[in-house]
Amino acid sequence: MIQRLRLLRLFALSATMFLWGAGSPSASAQMIVAHRGASDAAPENTLAAFQLAWKLGADAIEGDFYLTTDQQIVTIHDSNTKKTAGVDLRVASCTLQQLRQLDVGSWKSPRFRGQRIPTIEEVLAVVPQGKKILIEIKCGPEIVPKLKDALANSSLSPAQTIVIAFQESVVSAVKQQIPNVKVYWLTSYKEDKKTHVWSPQLAEVLAALKRTGADGLDTQANQEIVDAKFIRAVRDAGYEVHTWTIDDPKVAQHFQRLGVDSITTNRPRLIRNQLEAPAR
Numbered sequence: 001m002i003q004r005l006r007l008l009r010l011f012a013l014s015a016t017m018f019l020w021g022a023g024s025p026s027a028s029a030q031m032i033v034a035h036r037g038a039s040d041a042a043p044e045n046t047l048a049a050f051q052l053a054w055k056l057g058a059d060a061i062e063g064d065f066y067l068t069t070d071q072q073i074v075t076i077h078d079s080n081t082k083k084t085a086g087v088d089l090r091v092a093s094c095t096l097q098q099l100r101q102l103d104v105g106s107w108k109s110p111r112f113r114g115q116r117i118p119t120i121e122e123v124l125a126v127v128p129q130g131k132k133i134l135i136e137i138k139c140g141p142e143i144v145p146k147l148k149d150a151l152a153n154s155s156l157s158p159a160q161t162i163v164i165a166f167q168e169s170v171v172s173a174v175k176q177q178i179p180n181v182k183v184y185w186l187t188s189y190k191e192d193k194k195t196h197v198w199s200p201q202l203a204e205v206l207a208a209l210k211r212t213g214a215d216g217l218d219t220q221a222n223q224e225i226v227d228a229k230f231i232r233a234v235r236d237a238g239y240e241v242h243t244w245t246i247d248d249p250k251v252a253q254h255f256q257r258l259g260v261d262s263i264t265t266n267r268p269r270l271i272r273n274q275l276e277a278p279a280r
Contacts, residue, residue, distance in 0.1 A: 030255075031262035032272050033134055034058035035245050036077060040266040043084065043108035045075045046115040050126050056269040060132035060262070062164075062244075063123055067143040072096040073120040073150060076104075077138070081117075083107075092139065120147070124154040124161075134218075134264075136186070137165040141173035148178050164218050171212040184218040184242060185209055189225050198225045202233055209239050216240030218264075221255055231258050249274035 037049025038056050050061050064077040069092060076099075082088040085102040096119065105115025120135070127133050133156070137143055151161055158180040165171050166186045174183045185208055189198045200208070202225075209217060217234055219226055221243040231241050244264035246252045252263055252271045265271045 030260060030275065031059040031132070031242075032057065032268050032275075033060045033062050033242075033244075033262050033264040034268045035062050035264045035266045036064065037061055038266070038268055040247070043105045043112050043115055045077055045084075045118070046105055046112070047118050047122060047126060048105065048112055048115055050118075050123060053268055054126075054128060054131065057272050058131075058268040060134055060162075061123075061127070062134040062136060062264055064136045064138050065120055065143070065147075066091045066139050067146060068096050068099065069093055070095045071146060073143060073146055074099055075118045075120065075123055079138070085117075120150045121154070124150065124156055127156055127160060132160050132162060134162045134164050134184075137163060137167070137170045137174075140167060141169050144170070144173045144177050147174070151178065151181065168208060168212045171214050175213040182215040182240075183213075184216040184240070185212055185214040186218045186244075188220040189222045191224070198222070201225075202230055206234065206237050209234070209237065214239065216242060216261070218242040218244060220244060221246050221251060221263075223251070223254065226255075228258055231260065246271065 034053030036044035037046065038052040039049050042049035042052045045063050053061050063075045065073050065075055066079065068074055074091065074096065076091055079092065080088055080090050081102055084104040084107055086107065087102060091099065099117045102117060103113060103115065104117055105112030124133065162182045162184065163174045164184045164186050168185065171183050171185050187200060187205060191198050205217065216239045219241065234241050240261045242262040243255050243260045246255065246263050246265050247267050249271065252275060255263060256275050263271060
């Protein structure tokens with residue numbers, strides 16, 4: 001009898017330790033996503049930034065995509081080229097050939113001179129086996145048929161490609177036209193200066209996820225609204241929870257403890273190192 005009690009106690013202790021360990025997040029539990037590539041060190045949304053992200057240990061890259069006037073998908077964050085090229089051209093009004101004449105690397109550093117605006121095909125081609133890409137659609141759903149073709153013609157598996165978008169119409173269109181890839185709805189938050197209420201509220205977020213058919217939420221890492229209760233509610237509704245854009249190691253560790261699925265950052269090596277560091 002005594003021996004049996006000892007065995008039961010040992011089993012209970014082992015189970016407790018297992019559960020504690022399972023609930024202790026590690027860096028491997030969070031996918032590290034390089035925001036616009038390793039954009040702290042290299043010019044954003046260029047092949048140089050994406051290739052550097054892999055060298056710095058990112059699990060995935062995130063890039064921004066628009067459709068040109070000649071129906072080509074290009075990689076750039078803003079709707080115009082002024083920030084990265086110093087020339088104010090509207091992307092949607094330009095041909096691919098016009099955009100490819102621009103230098104989008106020199107603004108960051110002379111050593112990146114000659115970097116060009118990549119096509120989506122070029123970006124997909126530098127995603128290694130076992131890594132992922134988050135494709136942020138910056139324009140409307142008119143891009144989706146071309147995106148479907150680009151993904152079908154790439155060497156990547158559906159599991160390696162994720163689409164993200166703020167526009168609900170884009171999320172819905174991707175779910176309808178490319179059902180074999182995951183889609184996350186993006187949201188940020190705005191505080192009412194009079195009432196100090198943040199929007200969208202949790203109920204509105206859940207409604208948007210349901211309305212669009214999204215697979216998950218890719219949320220601004222706003223600690224005023226995105227807390228343990230918020231994340232638990234989104235998960236209980238059946239959705240993944242991802243966060244952006246976190247460059248502060250302490251903030252990254254906070255969301256690591258909350259158990260988010262991914263952390264998007266401009267500094268993938270720093271954030272990974274900090275999350276993998278032993279707790280003190």
